[in-house]
Amino acid sequence: MSVLLDPRVFPGYNDLPYENDVEPDYYTQNHRGVFEPRRHWCFMGEIVDDTHSDSAFLRHRMNVRDRDGAVIPVFFYLDADIRDTFDATVLKNGNTLFARYAQQHSFMDGSEGLRLEEPELFRVVPFAMEAILDAYKEGDGWAQDGKVCRKCEAKATHRCGKCKKAFYCTRECQTDHWKAHRPTCKILTAVGPVTALDHTRFTDFVSFT
Numbered sequence: 001m002s003v004l005l006d007p008r009v010f011p012g013y014n015d016l017p018y019e020n021d022v023e024p025d026y027y028t029q030n031h032r033g034v035f036e037p038r039r040h041w042c043f044m045g046e047i048v049d050d051t052h053s054d055s056a057f058l059r060h061r062m063n064v065r066d067r068d069g070a071v072i073p074v075f076f077y078l079d080a081d082i083r084d085t086f087d088a089t090v091l092k093n094g095n096t097l098f099a100r101y102a103q104q105h106s107f108m109d110g111s112e113g114l115r116l117e118e119p120e121l122f123r124v125v126p127f128a129m130e131a132i133l134d135a136y137k138e139g140d141g142w143a144q145d146g147k148v149c150r151k152c153e154a155k156a157t158h159r160c161g162k163c164k165k166a167f168y169c170t171r172e173c174q175t176d177h178w179k180a181h182r183p184t185c186k187i188l189t190a191v192g193p194v195t196a197l198d199h200t201r202f203t204d205f206v207s208f209t
C-alpha cells in the first residue's frame with residue numbers, strides 16, 4: 001500500500017504529536033539520550049478557506065480540511081527574505097498542503113492549528129485531496145496487477161517516465177493510453193516527491209527538494 005493511504009504516515013491533525021510532548025509513536029531517545037523522531041510523517045490537508053491569505057500581509061493564514069474532516073487554521077511564519085520569493089498563489093482553495101513533521105500547536109489566544117515556518121518542509125500541490133487519494137488508490141491497483149500493460153494487459157517491460165507507476169508493453173500502447181492516463185499521471189507526478197521516501201526509517205529530517 002502506498003504510504004499516502006496510510007493515516008499513520010500521513011495523519012490528520014488530531015493524530016499529530018503535540019509540540020511539547022514526546023509521543024512514543026513518534027519519538028524515541030537516541031544513544032545520547034536526546035529525543036528524536038523514530039520515523040517520518042507528513043500532515044495532509046486541503047485548503048478550504050484562503051480568504052485570509054494575502055501577500056500584502058506579513059503572514060499568511062488559511063484553513064485546511066484534513067483527511068478526517070477536521071478544519072484547522074494554518075499560519076505561515078516566513079522570514080522576510082523567504083516571503084519575497086515565496087509563491088503565495090499556490091495557497092488557494094482546492095489545493096492540498098503537505099507539511100512534514102507537523103505538530104499540533106497552541107496559539108497565544110488558545111486556539112489550535114499548524115504553525116509553519118520552514119518552506120522546505122511544506123509543499124502545496126494544485127490538486128484536491130480526494131483526487132490525490134483516488135490517484136494513489138488507482139496506482140496501488142496497478143502495482144497489484146504487476147507489470148501489465150495498462151492498455152492491452154500484455155506483459156509490460158517499460159513504465160511511464162513521468163509517474164513511473166504505469167507499465168506499458170510498447171510505445172504505441174503508451175501513446176494510445178495517454179489520454180486516459182494523463183489525469184492520474186499528473187497527480188502522481190506532482191505528489192511523487194512527497195511520498196518518495198522510506199518513511200519507516202529516520203536518520204535525519206528530510207526536506208522537499
Ligand SMILES: [Zn+2]
Nearest residue numbers: 149152169173
Ligand atoms: Zn500494451
Ligand SMILES: [Zn+2]
Nearest residue numbers: 160162163185
Ligand atoms: Zn504516468
